Amino acid sequence: MMSLVAAPMAIVDLASTAQLQQQAAAAAAAAAAAARKQAMAADQQAAGDTTTTMGGEQELSCSCLMKGVRHLSDSGITRLPDRYVLPAPDRPGAAIVSSGSSRVKLPVVDLASLRDPSQRAAVLQTLDAACRDYGFFQVVNHGVQRDVTGGMLDVARRFFELPLAERARYMSPDVRATVRYGTSFNQAKDAVLCWRDFLKLVCQPLREVVPSWPQQPADLRDVASRYAAASHGLFMELMEAALEALGIVPSTAGGVLGELAAGSSHMMTVNCYPACPQPELTLGMPAHSDYGLFTFVLQDHVAGLQVMHGGRWLTVDPIPGSFVVNVGDHLEIYSNGVYKSVLHRVGVNSTRPRISVASFHSLPAERVVGPAPELVDEEAGKPRRYMDTDFATFLAYLASADGKDKTFLQSRMLLL
Numbered sequence: 050m051m052s053l054v055a056a057p058m059a060i061v062d063l064a065s066t067a068q069l070q071q072q073a074a075a076a077a078a079a080a081a082a083a084a085r086k087q088a089m090a091a092d093q094q095a096a097g098d099t100t101t102t103m104g105g106e107q108e109l110s111c112s113c114l115m116k117g118v119r120h121l122s123d124s125g126i127t128r129l130p131d132r133y134v135l136p137a138p139d140r141p142g143a144a145i146v147s148s149g150s151s152r153v154k155l156p157v158v159d160l161a162s163l164r165d166p167s168q169r170a171a172v173l174q175t176l177d178a179a180c181r182d183y184g185f186f187q188v189v190n191h192g193v194q195r196d197v198t199g200g201m202l203d204v205a206r207r208f209f210e211l212p213l214a215e216r217a218r219y220m221s222p223d224v225r226a227t228v229r230y231g232t233s234f235n236q237a238k239d240a241v242l243c244w245r246d247f248l249k250l251v252c253q254p255l256r257e258v259v260p261s262w263p264q265q266p267a268d269l270r271d272v273a274s275r276y277a278a279a280s281h282g283l284f285m286e287l288m289e290a291a292l293e294a295l296g297i298v299p300s301t302a303g304g305v306l307g308e309l310a311a312g313s314s315h316m317m318t319v320n321c322y323p324a325c326p327q328p329e330l331t332l333g334m335p336a337h338s339d340y341g342l343f344t345f346v347l348q349d350h351v352a353g354l355q356v357m358h359g360g361r362w363l364t365v366d367p368i369p370g371s372f373v374v375n376v377g378d379h380l381e382i383y384s385n386g387v388y389k390s391v392l393h394r395v396g397v398n399s400t401r402p403r404i405s406v407a408s409f410h411s412l413p414a415e416r417v418v419g420p421a422p423e424l425v426d427e428e429a430g431k432p433r434r435y436m437d438t439d440f441a442t443f444l445a446y447l448a449s450a451d452g453k454d455k456t457f458l459q460s461r462m463l464l465l
């Protein structure tokens with residue numbers, strides 16, 4: 050038992066240790082800030098940007114903005130540049146905070162239970178209800194090792210810490226490039242920029258594309274390819290479960306699953322949302338739905354993802370080590386509207402950077418997707434609700450005027 054004399058000594062020791070730690074931390078932070086400034090100056094020189102520091106933050110050049118938000122955040126800006134300020138009706142209303150009434154615990158799909166024949170039916174019901182109602186759920190007990198998920202988040206964070214000149218090697222205007230580094234949502238078109246930098250990696254066929262992925266950090270290819278393989282495995286398992294829940298008979302389901310096993314489309318977006326000086330005025334990503342069948346999101350412990358439900362934006366409470374999974378446009382179309390591809394967006398905050406990894410899984414790009422014949426029956430009051438679609442239709446939609454006032458999914462709906 051500790052004596053009464055020893056206790057105050059211990060407190061004094063702890064207090065002084067804390068002071069020393071604070072001093073050491075302050076010195077380390079000052080050194081890191083100086084190093085960052087030096088690295089930024091080198092970056093600016095490398096990229097030929099001499100206007101950045103001359104006119105203050107409101108006069109940031111366009112080329113500087115296109116260097117992304119990590120670059121801006123590192124420069125220590127205290128006011129959001131105008132190009133990031135959303136019109137008042139589109140603003141998130143409030144910065145993402147760590148707790149609050151609009152936080153949501155999404156339905157949870159336990160994969161260990163799904164794999165247990167005695168519990169499978171109950172889990173299928175949970176999955177089915179989640180896809181019909183929220184279009185979103187969290188997957189736990191999935192069996193993907195922590196070193197794979199944690200390793201992916203860690204290598205993602207280290208990628209965005211690389212000097213800009215290294216990251217910029219992967220900038221490309223080609224949306225079909227197997228590797229693409231960029232900023233905002235669609236930087237060529239966005240009238241207002243988003244507070245996000247990203248690295249997009251095409252993941253299919255994995256062995257063929259990995260050699261084109263970034264060489265730095267040195268373990269990125271190994272870690273990200275192990276993660277991509279695990280994500281694809283889970284996708285196949287959840288697709289099989291979703292088809293079963295929809296009542297699509299195994300022979301037909303075998304057809305779609307067989308097609309997916311033979312070749313699918315799989316793209317991974319690694320997102321970086323640095324701390325933002327005025328998070329209430331902007332978004333990390335605007336409201337959108339996803340194009341494919343299912344999207345898997347791996348996020349760190351910082352909240353940011355918001356889901357539209359019942360006319361309100363709800364912030365998803367992250368469950369460490371889990372995946373947030375959402376129904377994409379293709380699955381809404383294939384299920385003839387039974388499952389919902391729901392709008393979601395990303396809010397940012399002023400203190401904590403956030404990393405997420407979104408994996409988009411679907412059928413091959415050239416495959417035409419329409420409602421499953423099993424789910425269309427005019428006489429039973431289940432008319433076909435969507436036109437067939439493929440990637441070319443999607444690209445045509447992006448280039449058309451339709452994109453201004455309709456989502457892609459709305460543009461594929463049949464008027465009944």
Ligand SMILES: O=C(O)CCC(=O)C(=O)O
Pocket residue numbers: 318320334339346348353354393394395405406407
């Ligand atoms: O960062 C997130 O949580 C979501 C990312 C997302 O919606 C996307 O990449 O499409």
